[in-house]
Amino acid sequence: AAKGVEVLMEVRIDALDITVLKGGGAEVGEWATAHGFRLPPAAPEVLDFYANRSPIFLAAVFDADAAKARGQRIGDGTPVHVTIPTKNPWVPLRILGLGKNAGDRVDADVFLLTDQRPALLPYPFANGMRLDHSAVATDSLLSDLRSDKGMGWVPQSGWLTKIAIDASASQLTYDLAVDAGGTSPSRVAAGLEAPPSPASPSSQPATEEIALIGIALAFLGAIVILRKSQPVTA
Known part of the structure; x- marks a missing residue:
């Protein structure tokens, strides 16, 4: 090793x-x-x-x-x-452009199931991301998900968000930070700010932030x- x-x-x-x-x-x-x-x-x-x-x-x-x-x-x-115990997930998008030329296209879909409408950073608009769906999840969808192996944790209600990634590799300089409570996503998790200095007491990530x-x-x-x-x- x-x-x-x-x-x-x-x-x-x-x-x-x-x-x-x-x-x-x-x-x-x-x-x-x-x-x-x-x-x-x-x-x-x-x-x-x-x-x-x-x-x-x-x-x-x-x-x-x-x-x-x-x-x-x-x-x-x-x-x-x-399974990762985390209060607020984040989606690594920058790495999708690794190994590609600047003009190469990156196409992908991100699906989020949260208790309520989440807050997103960056917000999907003219930045290589597109918000395709944001609404209360249907009972039929939740039941279908819950019927799969290992998916008994799926709640009885939730909010479904679909984000389409339609970007050039050079656009993906960020990740997608999510605040499941709908308030303030982390700028650090989104890659828009550097993490605190290791010398700072607040620099150690909380267990819930490890992804x-x-x-x-x-x-x-x-x-x-x-x-x-x-x-x-x-």
Whole structure:
């Protein structure tokens, strides 16, 4: 293991080998390189950007042979259910542009289910994000979600928000901060302000603010943050 990196969890889900790591940006980058991940030139800056906000990372390796044995084909997705106790989630968007040219398009959807209408930062408007839906979740949707394995926690009522990401890679210089109470999302979580200095007593993140870099990508259909290029043979 790379010095300074702690492996918190290793698990196999279908054809994915998932590792949850704790460490600084440079240390996680060294770990990734040592484990065969090919990181683009911008990776150190992006890893530091996230490590300064949370030291927890999720890396996934796609096993093409295992996928072929399971009958998976190109384009098939693998759902990953990760539970993180957090009062106010945040969605890592900047990392979606990692490894892309400035003009490359990034298209994804973010779905949020909260107790009430959430406050968002940045607000989706002319910044590569678009608010496609914001309304009380229907009973039929909640019942359908609740019927899935491991989804018994879905509440009896809630607010459904859908945000479409339709941006160039160069636009994604931010993350999406969410205040589930509908008041004041964190500018630090949104990437609009730097975290407090480590010397500051308030710089240590509260437990509820620790998030896994990559959990949002699972919902976006791109669960691999750091990935090996191993195509499935159709």
